[in-house]
Amino acid sequence: MSQTRYFSTRGGAETLSFDEAVLTGLAxxxxxxxxxxxxKLPEDWETKWVKLSFPELSYEILSLFIPTDSxxxxxxxxxxDRSYATFRDPKVTPLRxxxxxxxxxxxxxxxxxxxxxVALQFVGNVFAYLLxxxxxxxxxxxxxxxxxxxxxxxxxxxxxxxxxxxxxxxxIFILYPDGRVSPIQEAxxxxxxxxxxxxxxxxxxxxxTCQSIVKSCFGDAEFNKTHRLGAVNSINWARILxxxxxxxxxxxxLPEEKRKDVQFVVPTGNFGDILAGWYAKRLGxxxxxxxxxxxxNDILQRFFSTGRYEKxxxxxxxxPTYSPAMDILLSSNFERLLWYLAYDTLxxxxxxxxxxxxxxxxxxxxxxxxxxxxxVDMGQAVKELAGKEFWxxxxxxxxxxxxxxxxxxxxxxxxxxxxxxxxxxxxxxxERAAKKAPTSTWVTLSxxxxxxxxxxxxxxxxxxEHAQFNFKRDVLPSQLSELEALKKRVFKVKxxxxxxxxxxxxxxxxxxxxx
Ligand SMILES: *Cc1c(COP(=O)(O)O)cnc(C)c1O
Numbered sequence: 269m270s271q272t273r274y275f276s277t278r279g280g281a282e283t284l285s286f287d288e289a290v291l292t293g294l295a296x297x298x299x300x301x302x303x304x305x306x307x308k309l310p311e312d313w314e315t316k317w318v319k320l321s322f323p324e325l326s327y328e329i330l331s332l333f334i335p336t337d338s339x340x341x342x343x344x345x346x347x348x349d350r351s352y353a354t355f356r357d358p359k360v361t362p363l364r365x366x367x368x369x370x371x372x373x374x375x376x377x378x379x380x381x382x383x384x385x386v387a388l389q390f391v392g393n394v395f396a397y398l399l400x401x402x403x404x405x406x407x408x409x410x411x412x413x414x415x416x417x418x419x420x421x422x423x424x425x426x427x428x429x430x431x432x433x434x435x436x437x438x439x440i441f442i443l444y445p446d447g448r449v450s451p452i453q454e455a456x457x458x459x460x461x462x463x464x465x466x467x468x469x470x471x472x473x474x475x476x477t478c479q480s481i482v483k484s485c486f487g488d489a490e491f492n493k494t495h496r497l498g499a500v501n502s503i504n505w506a507r508i509l510x511x512x513x514x515x516x517x518x519x520x521x522l523p524e525e526k527r528k529d530v531q532f533v534v535p536t537g538n539f540g541d542i543l544a545g546w547y548a549k550r551l552g553x554x555x556x557x558x559x560x561x562x563x564x565n566d567i568l569q570r571f572f573s574t575g576r577y578e579k580x581x582x583x584x585x586x587x588p589t590y591s592p593a594m595d596i597l598l599s600s601n602f603e604r605l606l607w608y609l610a611y612d613t614l615x616x617x618x619x620x621x622x623x624x625x626x627x628x629x630x631x632x633x634x635x636x637x638x639x640x641x642x643x644v645d646m647g648q649a650v651k652e653l654a655g656k657e658f659w660x661x662x663x664x665x666x667x668x669x670x671x672x673x674x675x676x677x678x679x680x681x682x683x684x685x686x687x688x689x690x691x692x693x694x695x696x697x698x699e700r701a702a703k704k705a706p707t708s709t710w711v712t713l714s715x716x717x718x719x720x721x722x723x724x725x726x727x728x729x730x731x732x733e734h735a736q737f738n739f740k741r742d743v744l745p746s747q748l749s750e751l752e753a754l755k756k757r758v759f760k761v762k763x764x765x766x767x768x769x770x771x772x773x774x775x776x777x778x779x780x781x782x783x
Contacts, residue, residue, distance in 0.1 A: 270335045274301040274505065277607040278635065279628040281621065286338040287398050290391075290506045293499045298635075299628075300604050301505045307332040309552045318520050322360035323348045325520075326390075326513045332551075333509055339397065347397055351389040351510075354379050354430075361386065361514040363521040363711070366675075366682050370698070371711045372691070373518045380456055381717040381748065382593075383541065384427035386514060387507035392431030394506050395498070399437050415495040415771065416440040417485055419478035421449065423593045423716070425467075426456040428500045433462040438498075441466045441771060443478040446760060452720065452748055458756035466774065468767060469760045469783075481764045491768070495775060502540040503600050511544035515553055518711050526709040533559040533701065533712040535694040536568060537594035539601040541713065546605065546657065556708065560660040561697035563589045563668070565596055572660035575651030577602075577634075578643030590665050590689040590724035593715070598638075605654075606646070607631050613649045661697035671696045672718075672728035676737070686743055688716040689724035719744045757782040 274289035275282065278299030284292065289301040309332070310316060317325055326348045327341075334344060352360050357377040364372045378385025395414065403411045416438060418428055425442040432440045442457060446469035449457075458467045470478050486497055500507075519527060532555060534542040545558050562569045564587050571577045579597060580587075586595045611627035618626070637644040663671075671692035675685045687695065691714040698712045718725045722739060729737045740749070760783040761770055773780050 270307060270332055272303045272305065272307060272333050272335065274303055275624070276300070277302060277603055277628065278632050279625070281625065286334050287401075290394060290504065291398055291498070293501070293504050299631075300503050300601070302604055302607060303333060303505075306547070306550050313552070317516065320520075322513070322517055323352050325517055326352070326510070329513050329516060329551075330509060339394075343397065347393045348390065351393050354389055355385075359517075359521070361517055363518055364685070366678075366685060367680075367710075369526070369707075369709050370702075371518070371522065371709070372685075372687075372695075372714045373514060373711050374714045375514065376714065376717045376720075378427075379430040380423075380426040381720055381745070382423050382427065383713070383715040384424055385430065387510040387540075388427040388431035388500065390431075390510040391500055391504060391506045392428075392433075392435060395432070395500070396435040396438060403437060412437065412496055413775075414438045414498045415775070416498045416500055417443075417482055417771075418500060419443045419475065419482045420457075421445075421475040421592060423453070423720070424501070426453060429457055429460050429465050429467070431500065433460050433465050435464065439464045439466070439774060441468055441767070443468045443470050443481060443767060445469075445473045445475055445478055446471045448474060450722070451752060452722070454758075455751040455754070455756065456748075458758045459751050459754040461755075461757065465757075466770065467756075467758050468770065469758050470767065471760055471762050473763075481767050484764055485768065485771075495771060501600075502538045508540055508544050508547065508601070508604075511541055512548045512551070515545050515548035515555075519553060519555070522709060522711075527554070529708045530555045531557060531559060531701065531705065531708045531710055533561055533694045533698040533710060535561045535591065535594060535690040535697075535713065535715050537565075537596045537599065539568065539599040539605065541715070542658075543601045543604055549657070556705070557657060557659050559697055559701050560658055561694045562660065562662050563591045563594050563693050564662065564664055565589065565594065566662040567597065568599055568602065569660040569662040571602075571646075572651075572654060572658055575647060575654075576643060576645045577606075577638065584642070590668050590721070590727075591693050592721075593690055594693065603631070603635070606634065609646070609650045609653055610634075613653055659701065661700050663693040663696045667696050668692045669724065669728040672725060676729055676734070686718045686725065686729075687714065688718040688721045690715045690721070691718075692724075717745070719748050759783065 273283035276295035276297055276299030278297045327345050355377045361375050366372050375383035420442055432438055532545050536542050549555055560568050586597050589595055610630040614623055614626055634644045668689050675687050678684050694712040698710050726739055761767055
């Protein structure tokens with residue numbers, strides 16, 4: 269039985285239960301929660317798990333990390349079943365062959381057509397379950413009502429809304445800049461009719477303004493406590509956990525003779541998806557390096573080639589690219605990997621507790637330096653260790669479009685394939701990596717359906733060169749095109765005061781009118 273507990277990467281000997289780590293999200297000292305140990309797989313996992321369905325496999329893996337006193341087995345099974353029943357593909361994350369030794373793992377068959385559903389469908393159900401369990405122990409009048417507050421530039425918002433819609437004791441407010449998300453993205457969020465969902469279009473704002481309103485609300489101790497604010501951003505441990513599963517699933521979906529020398533390529537932004545792959549490898553999944561695929565916001569690619577983690581020179585701002593879900597300055601989940609790199613490069617002496625504290629201290633000193641100077645050099649030993657498990661590639665906007673075009677025009681026996689720009693960053697990285705390791709089997713993670721990122725797809729396949737290509741007919745699924753005709757429920761507000769006033773009105777039981 270799992271005994272796993274969780275501690276903060278930035279220090280403190282205290283450990284938390286799974287419940288506490290998930291409901292808290294970010295540690296009070298700014299750190300991220302990681303498990304006290306990486307569990308062992310059962311001896312016979314390879315034969316025992318080979319025929320399991322996605323939910324069955326998910327149960328086996330998740331129960332290694334979630335003690336039954338947090339979630340009893342039958343309840344965990346039920347949560348998992350409900351979470352993946354919303355996926356359109358019976359395999360949940362199916363594998364498509366695109367070359368003799370090349371495969372794409374399609375992670376976008378969930379309700380919002382992008383990979384964040386794999387984690388957020390599960391996290392929504394876990395939140396609701398843990399809250400209900402807590403509330404059952406509290407008296408009338410003490411019951412907790414969670415207010416989930418987040419900002420989105422598109423993708424995360426809809427996945428969070430679909431994860432939390434209709435959940436009892438939870439209200440969700442998603443802020444986005446009015447008029448600055450694509451019509452499809454707005455339609456995905458605003459056509460969800462559930463009464464606990466508030467899509468909030470902040471007038472005259474941009475994504476950064478929305479995000480700073482969210483931060484300010486979280487930072488206001490009084491407001492935070494009164495409304496019991498909760499976050500579902502990618503630093504939440506439960507999201508990483510849910511994503512470990514599809515690496516094992518991909519391994520089992522490969523023909524047996526292809527499983528010997530597998531490499532995963534992961535389009536990366538906040539380092540959540542690929543970190544889950546690293547945990548899969550640490551658990552014992554046989555695979556070689558993991559390939560970090562970045563766009564022109566390449567802080568991770570530069571780290572793996574120099575050992576220095578530093579903000580870009582120049583404006584110090586995010587560069588907007590065709591793969592916007594990977595446009596980041598700093599990668600929040602990277603801190604988790606850094607803790608392990610700090611730990612594994614310590615001198616081999618002292619108790620486990622002492623070593624854990626020494627790694628926390630090291631990580632803290634790195635984070636302080638990063639905050640103060642915008643850069644930190646982790647040194648040669650860390651760079652070499654990281655280089656044993658990862659390699660990294662950077663793909664430009666121009667190469668992204670060229671890759672979309674190349675896959676569309678493919679006329680080998682695996683056929684034409686329209687990919688989204690994030691997946692294209694992965695595929696371009698895969699091709700470069702394959703030159704260095706030609707005998708490997710490659711699995712590239714596909715993080716979104718192309719319909720979600722029409723701009724890049726239509727730029728890559730312009731009508732004058734591809735007269736036979738028709739985005740609406742060939743790419744856009746009817747479930748998405750039908751959304752635009754549905755009634756939208758959007759709450760337009762001005763500034764932080766407007767956001768707070770809306771939350772307060774809802775919490776008082778009023779029913780604000782949608783625009
Ligand atoms: C969020 C996202 C990513 C990046 O995932 P991380 O876990 O942040 O590395 C890549 N592609 C798409 C489509 C996304 O929505």
